[in-house]
Amino acid sequence: xxxxxxxxxxxxxxxxxxxxxxxxxxxxxxxxxxxxxxxxxxxxxxxxxxxxxxxxxxxxxxxxxxxxxxxxxxxxxxxxxxxxxxxxxxxxxxxxxxxxxxxxxxxxxxxxxxxxx
Numbered sequence: 001x002x003x004x005x006x007x008x009x010x011x012x013x014x015x016x017x018x019x020x021x022x023x024x025x026x027x028x029x030x031x032x033x034x035x036x037x038x039x040x041x042x043x044x045x046x047x048x049x050x051x052x053x054x055x056x057x058x059x060x061x062x063x064x065x066x067x068x069x070x071x072x073x074x075x076x077x078x079x080x081x082x083x084x085x086x087x088x089x090x091x092x093x094x095x096x097x098x099x100x101x102x103x104x105x106x107x108x109x110x111x112x113x114x115x116x117x
Contacts, residue, residue, distance in 0.1 A: 038053050069105065070102060075115070080116050
């Protein structure tokens with residue numbers, strides 16, 4: 001498995017929140033439980049709840065998502081995602097496009113995920 005440091009932010013609070021995020025894998029090993037074409041949020045026990053699988057581009061509001069989870073990008077064609085502090089895709093971090101599982105992250109302050117082409 002290949003690990004790759006992801007440089008995702010430039011400065012300020014965003015840098016503190018996400019600096020050092022790592023792309024843990026590329027494709028099959030980490031994305032096996034996340035369907036092709038989707039972005040998924042994996043629970044600490046390895047499960048993925050149906051409400052935390054997204055296929056369509058645009059903002060997806062989170063409800064009752066707290067604590068550390070792993071985000072998996074299994075989209076095709078170079079599509080990416082953003083995590084956002086606000087609902088409806090407001091106050092977002094930069095777009096990430098790497099396919100695979102990302103380092104665990106505390107989703108307590110995150111209120112939406114945006115899928116982008």
